[in-house]
Amino acid sequence: MKIAVFSDLFHPELNGVSDSALATARQLALRGHEIRFYVPRYTAKDYAIANLPPIERDWGRGITIRRLFSLPYPTGTGQGRAVIPSPFILRDVKAFRPDAIHAHLFMGVGWDALMAAKFLRIPLIGTNHTAISEFIRYSPIKAPWFSRFALRYVSWFYNRCRYVTTPSRSLIDEMIAWGFRKPHEVISNPIDTDLFKVPSAQERDAARKEFGLVGPTFVYAGGLFPQKNLDVLVRAMGHAVKQDPSITLMLPGHGSERSRLENIATEFSVLPRVRFLGTLEKPALARLFQAGDVFVIASTSETQNMSLIQAMACGLPAIGVRSRALPEYIPASAGLLVPPGDDRAFATAMIGLVHDDGKRLEMSQNAPACVERFSVSSIADRWELIYQEVIHKKV
Template sequence: MRIAIFSDNFYPELSGVSDSIINLAKELVKFGHQVVFFVPKYSLKNFKKSGLPKRELDLGKSVKIYRLGSIPFSGSSSQARMVLPSLWRWLKVKKINPDIIHTQLIYGVGLEALTAAKFLKIPLVGTNHTYLREFIRYSPIHAEWFKTYALHYDAWYYNCCDYVTAPSNCVFDEMVKNGFLKPHQVISNPIDTESFLPGSERKRLEAKKEFKLTPSTIFYPGRIAAEKKIDVIVRALAIVKEKIPDVNFAIAGHGNSLSNLKILIRELGLDRNVKIFGILDKPTLVRLYQGCDIFAIASTSETQSITMLQAMACGLPVVGVNSLALPEYINSKNGLLVEAGDYKAMAEKIIYLFQNHSKMQELGQGGHKFAQNFSAENIARQWEKIYSKVIAMKK
């Protein structure tokens, strides 16, 4: 099959969507398929933000990447781009002649996908990665009517697709409330289970030495943004410190809430306990996972959380919040749940795990086993079946 993937987020932007579709493309190519990306063009500043040289991602001869002109746009990653839709880009798609179009987001590039599918009569699959209600805050319009309009637009957009997926049921629950009607199913984003693995005790100690981490280290990697609620973990850390004075909280990533987070860390007297590493390449990120002990997530915007699944794959127990998709992935065999925003309860669970190493090990092993369900190979095989089914439906 020749598969055209349209996305408003892509390399080098820090984004779970980007990571997901890149992993998917790599695996589909192994199965003999061709993949063509239509994605925004990013500036030199965007590449520098990720600590990367400005050159195109090389995914092999069977993957082509077409960059669409874009302008800067407000977003939590500080790298977001907006593609202004045109009436002619479908002609480029016509030359490629894909068997199916797979759209990831509802913005400028997503509208290009709708246009191409309509004009060329190509089957269209949509994936909704986003709980839109949490991201409307980044819009320049804050009126209540706009929120209502945006949620209905989201449902309208995916009603234009022949088949729709999302990584969790909570996404569909919200969409149905706003008029979504199309055939749909939950399918996870893929994770690289070949890279994200538990480390041996020797590797764990080497990583702790490399990153200067104590024996009790909590970890959060990802965007540093308001909806991620990292402040909840920091407040929990202050309580944990009373019982475990040398506790560390390692953070990897960047985002527009970093300066506010640093102020809170300083106010709570946690400067020596918190280590912020910025954006890391994959091998370094894997080593950091392996050097940490507990993964914590307090986000109220997750439709899955790629980094949480990476943590599980690396054998880390999870302490998360009972919000949106997190309880769909955190269970009694891989982690512990607390109510959203309850930093005292989160601190209690973290202390419990640090003081019960057998439970930490049990949950870590359970998480590693659970994460194998979402390997890139397993998810790509599912996508193969979906693409074939939708193509057959349209004939």
């Protein structure tokens, strides 16, 4: 099969969408399929933010990249790019002759996908990764009409697709409430279970030594953005450290909130116990998870969260908030849920879990089994079947 994949987010921008799309594509390419990506062109500055050289990586045989002219767009990563839809893309898509087109998002590049599918009469598959109502809360336009418009628009966009997936049931339910009606299913984003795995005792000791860890260690990984509510975690540390001064919170990643979070950590006198690591390459991130004790996440905008399931694959129990997709991915056997925005409840859960060795160990043993079905191979199996069914008009 030949699949044309369109996405408004891609390497080197820090985002689970591009990680998911690339991981699946590479697995499909190993099976003999051809994947062509249509994605924004990023600047040397965007690569530098991710600590990467400004060159196009070789993603392996069977994968080609078409970079589209883009303009800077304000996002939490500082790397956002906006693509203006253009009919000039049709010539390249037509020459590639894809069997199906897959749109990962609903913005400018998504419109290119819609246009190509319509004019070239190629079946269109859509994946929605974004809880748009949560992101609207942080937009410059606060009017209720704008939120309603955005929700209706997302459902309208995906109603143009033959088949639609999302990584969580909560997102599908929201789309249905606003008029979505096409065939659909929930499919997780994939994780590399060969890299993100439970360490041996020696590997864990080495990882803790590498990161200079001594006491109980909490880990969050991802963008330092407003919608991630990381101030809740930092304030929770301010309460929790009074009960156990040996705890540490590790925060790898980059984003617009870092300075504000450092100020909050200073205000709560926990800056030495809250460590900002910057962006880590995936092998280093895996070692950090293997060195940690508990994964923590306070975001109310998640449709899944890749770092969460990567950490669970490494044997970390999770503490999250009872919001959006997190209850779908943090079962009671492998973690705890607290009310959104409640830093004191979060602190209580953090201290309770690291001080209850039996409970934490049981959850740690359960966590990998909860996410093993999200391996790249398993998710690629499902996508291979979906593409075939759509191409042959079985859905």
